[in-house]
Amino acid sequence: MKLNLEQIPRVKTLSKKAFIRDYFRPQKPVVIESFIEDWPAFHKWNLDYIKEVAGDKEVPLYDDRPVKHDEGFNEPHARMKMSDYVDLLQSKPTKYRIFLWNVLKEVPILQKDFKFPDFGIRLMKGLPMLFFGGSDSHTFMHYDIDLANIFHFHFEGKKQCILFSQDETKHLYKIPHSLITREDINFADPDLKKWPALQHAKGHIAHLEHGNVLYIPEGYWHHMKYLTPGFSMSLRAIARKPKNFAKAVYNIFFMRHYDNFMRRRKGQDWIDWKNEEAIRRTNDLMGAA
Numbered sequence: 001m002k003l004n005l006e007q008i009p010r011v012k013t014l015s016k017k018a019f020i021r022d023y024f025r026p027q028k029p030v031v032i033e034s035f036i037e038d039w040p041a042f043h044k045w046n047l048d049y050i051k052e053v054a055g056d057k058e059v060p061l062y063d064d065r066p067v068k069h070d071e072g073f074n075e076p077h078a079r080m081k082m083s084d085y086v087d088l089l090q091s092k093p094t095k096y097r098i099f100l101w102n103v104l105k106e107v108p109i110l111q112k113d114f115k116f117p118d119f120g121i122r123l124m125k126g127l128p129m130l131f132f133g134g135s136d137s138h139t140f141m142h143y144d145i146d147l148a149n150i151f152h153f154h155f156e157g158k159k160q161c162i163l164f165s166q167d168e169t170k171h172l173y174k175i176p177h178s179l180i181t182r183e184d185i186n187f188a189d190p191d192l193k194k195w196p197a198l199q200h201a202k203g204h205i206a207h208l209e210h211g212n213v214l215y216i217p218e219g220y221w222h223h224m225k226y227l228t229p230g231f232s233m234s235l236r237a238i239a240r241k242p243k244n245f246a247k248a249v250y251n252i253f254f255m256r257h258y259d260n261f262m263r264r265r266k267g268q269d270w271i272d273w274k275n276e277e278a279i280r281r282t283n284d285l286m287g288a289a
């Protein structure tokens, strides 16, 4: 049995008005296939170009090892020169990813290659982050700490994105006091006998290619699997729904500090308890349904 995933609609282009009416207001995801063809990035950005302009930078890398108590929130697992990392991506499958790297700050020349598009909502104007991955790498299923609306632009290669709205959280084995689900669920091919609540979850799926942009509504869970080596840039707009905005404030000002505090105080027992609690809570909700 498979996850219940609906294909995300794809459009070639989209007017501001249609975007707001058909996707932003109803909070539905969409892929716009040809939206950035007038950006220099559309023609220039690929792994070879990044190696050329950012090759000598040292980058933080993450793999898919489970969270441990002695690692802080989002602490990298390795570091490498960007040129070595691009060589690695191009030579063999790797689990190493770059997650939230402020390359545009470190390599300002790249800032000329894109613009903040007018989708009819105000985008956060801070420098956007870039994400890289090799074939075989994936992010955990997570949502962002600020529950933002995300515009995810993809460059080079193919990527699979699976999304769930916040309403589906009850079926997803969410880890308490964190932004992820159980890390041992393989969302690309989940074992539904082991994780029966997932049968009730209704999600969305899309495959992105060079130049596509995926609109991810606010607070949506996302799981990205790099099918071939590539990279993406995310632009963001603040969460508007009061419930999501309140959760963002709670996460930023309370949740992450509390979690770090408990890791220091209780160590691995805290992580183990959270992992067990994820199953217990999801099973309870399933029983109550």
Ligand SMILES: O=C(O)CCC(=O)C(=O)O
Binding pocket: 097, 098, 099, 131, 132, 133, 139, 144, 150, 152, 222, 224, 232, 234
């Ligand atoms: O594509 C990735 O590697 C992660 C993207 C992501 O999590 C985000 O844009 O918030």
Ligand SMILES: [Fe+2]
Binding pocket: 142, 143, 144, 222
């Ligand atoms: Fe994210």
